[in-house]
Amino acid sequence: MNNQNQLYDIGVIGLGVMGKNLALNIADNQYKVAAFDLDAHKVQDTVQQEERERKQYLKQITEPRILGCNNLSEMLSKLEKPRVLLLSVPAGAPVDGVCKSLIEAGIESDDIVIDTGNSLWTDTVEREQRYSKDFAFFSCAVSGGEVGARFGPSLMPSGSLTAWNRIEPIWQAIAAKVDAKTGLPIERFEPGNPVIEGEPCTTYIGPAGSGHYVKMVHNGIEYADMQLICEAYQLLHQGLGLTAAEVGDVFERWNQGSLNSYLMEISADVLKQADPLTGAPLVEMILDKAGQKGTGLWTAVSSLQIGCPAPTIAEAVYARAVSTQKSQRQQLNQLLSGPSESIKVEEQQAFINQLENALYCAKVSCYAQGFQLMAMQAKEQGWQLDFAEIAKIWRAGCIIRATFLQSITQAYQQDSELENLLMADTFAKGLSDKQHDWRIAVSTAAMGGIPAPCISSALAYYDSYRSVTLPANLLQGQRDYFGAHTFERTDRPAGEKYHLNWSSDRCLHKV
Template identity: 90%
Template sequence: MNNQSNLYDIGVIGLGVMGKNLALNIADNQYRVAAFDLDELKVQDTVLQEELERKRYLKKITEPRIEGCNNFSEMLSKLEKPRVLLLSVPAGAPVDGVCQSLIEAGIDSDDIVIDTGNSLWTDTVEREQRYANDFLFFSCAVSGGEVGARFGPSLMPSGSLKAWNRIEPIWQAIAAKVDAKTGLPIERFEPGNPVKEGEPCTTYIGPAGSGHYVKMVHNGIEYADMQLICEAYQLLTQGLGLTASEVGEVFERWNKGSLNSYLMEISADILKQADPLTGAPLVEMILDKAGQKGTGLWTAVSSLQIGCPAPTIAEAVYARALSTQKTQRQQLSQRLLGPTKNLVSIDKQAFIEQLESALYCAKVSCYAQGFQLMTMQAKEQGWQLDFAEIAKIWRAGCIIRAKFLQSITQAYQQDGELENLLMADTFAKALSEKQQDWRVAVSQAVLSGIPAPCISSALAYYDSYRCKTLPASLLQGQRDYFGAHTFERIDKPVGEKYHLNWSGDRSLNKV
């Protein structure tokens, strides 16, 4: 914290939902903030909220902890050198617009500019190089939404180590905290009284772009996790005939066990909420068209580009896209036949327990896909990612925080060279024991005509890795037949290529 009363510790540019709450979080941790936004009303609102919270909760502190600025030059003049500036602006052109404005305002080469938006990781790599002579461009992905930003987010910083050493104390102060032994979040939602005990959910990820890549994969897992829960909801309502409130009660029970997570918790709450207008379950009054901001799509595209199987994440993106085809779905629901029976004739309690196991297995499979993707990209880019630390910082503050991230942390602590999370004894044993319940859930979904693309694709991922031999031998034979693409043989050294003269004498030739 800066002891000079006339200088501020950090500048926050962009006072939308995330920027405003990050500024208040930083102020709560005894750092002084200079704030700016193109919208003067947002500046005034942030300064006013700080004043109201200070007078209500921190009566001994009389000096403002956040001061508004009219322009970038004024902000630079108020900051302690080397200056630290946090950007909370939309990804893309706005980031570069602010950077150019800061250059024009006289930023110094050793000042630090931190992009906290959802930027594409390759853009971050390019920006670090582009602005190298003007300032230190740094990036930090932020997860946790509005509440996380205000009271403790999960922070994924990457870039210059010099910049990280400068900002690390602030980041550790404002990050979410967890109990080191249990891995459970330590939460307190009180302005002026931040959580100081526990392990902070932030760590230096690696070189430029790696933090945003890790956050991108986080969001891909988030897409899949949300869709998995939605599929369980549909199976319990349309399949078993439970009401939304009854499913909420089931989810509450699940949340007390191995499925404990933020997303399960809020899903239970949503399902038990009545619509203020009609009294019907609110979830049934919400139009079934899901939006997306692109990070899940980026994850799926990256998996395809690098050749890493992530079918459950991709299916979650497709599920959102299909949900937007509301008109076609309404039309085809009248034309396409489905099964005549649902699941009401089966043992409801038994199926609920089987579905709980299936959802756990599918979630583990989904996380395995995400961590495998990060593993392969790290090798491609030469990053030294610490996956135990990444799992650690996802235990609190972020949207996918869940109890079993503690088990993932321990798995990577025991074997940091895991190529796939399914190789960890803990998860290999758990999925092997629960896989029959998983199969029952998928089978019942298919037989009842209820789509479960994520639960199903997660099982296919598990089964594909369980198979010592896949039918790709036939596929490669097909490629050689029509395109002379060659093939390797199981009885010859790896790398030796062969081609069969399919249209001629069927002779085998070493290529």
């Protein structure tokens, strides 16, 4: 650097894929970055990429925008006070390891440390308390993957409002942007030329842990959304006999309508890709064993713990688990029989249209489950979550960005106390109008022996919530029979408990 005394706006610790791209994004938005990683090669790679991009796209800027640091002490000495440090390290022990190293390096109590990894939200709550005397621990969940981090992610910050006020200008600058009227992403993938117009896809979520909880649910919805698309693919490919490329064409058409989304767009691209080695459809050369990193599981577990029905998210986690049991599936394929005939539909295009409606309904049902889960957890924790704002920041930059998030935004703007998305007029009418096609898709899958756990569970969720009476009355009778667990009566005030003496005189007792 020509000016050795120059101070930097923010430090980035951890220069893996996400950290490096966040650092470059911040630099593009005219903030000076000090960067560090335990791997000196990653520091060098980041500095060199900044130099290449600056010389190619920003020839008028001669000074490096990213400074590579040899250690944390050097980084702290180069930052403007109060310091802001962004951590991009794996969740768990590595976060605490960096925090302890920063304390040893001389971090001060009014400095801000921001965890941007996929940390479990309860860990974030605990860390804010643990490090409160040493520095301000803040968290910000990041969605959008490598490209999002580089050119505009969706950011879900939570923690101290004082810390948020300090970093808000940087976060609004680097976040993805959308057109305020249409809700559509404004995208530009050119180094040194960030999108500055439109609404930024970031907002203060709430107290410590709330941002990571919202991101966790986002990922749970992502699991379900991906599985729903995969089930539609299998119905079209295995059921109707369409080639992978033909299914890709169908998905491209669907992406022009109400199903417009990032996941639909990339699914079409994947399906139309030929394998460079064999020339066959690439998707057919990819082994059908899905991996997972845990956030979908966390979402399903949280829904069970709090008693919030999220069956489609849970089924998506189970579907990945089943996919890993490849050898068992191969064995059972020889032992278990299925339908003797393949799927029969009267008219192929009609069924494709019905499946499009079914997929839309299932996706809305899935989002309803996610937002209800956030609402129940918010009530449990005392968080004041703004669901219109959360839907807004998911419209661009994140993996589940989709056109109908604009409708979800509007639904919560019209009724901030909305208990379930299915109660919003636009979705209640939309699903009611399309539910017949949804049922045809589910029944066709069942009769054809094609597993569709997410599309089916989403329909069961819809039917459960529209049912005034569920068979839980029999279930309560069973529980009272074997365990004297009591039950309430339909003709008595809520909260009054009764027990029938099933083993002797069968007299009814108010408990």
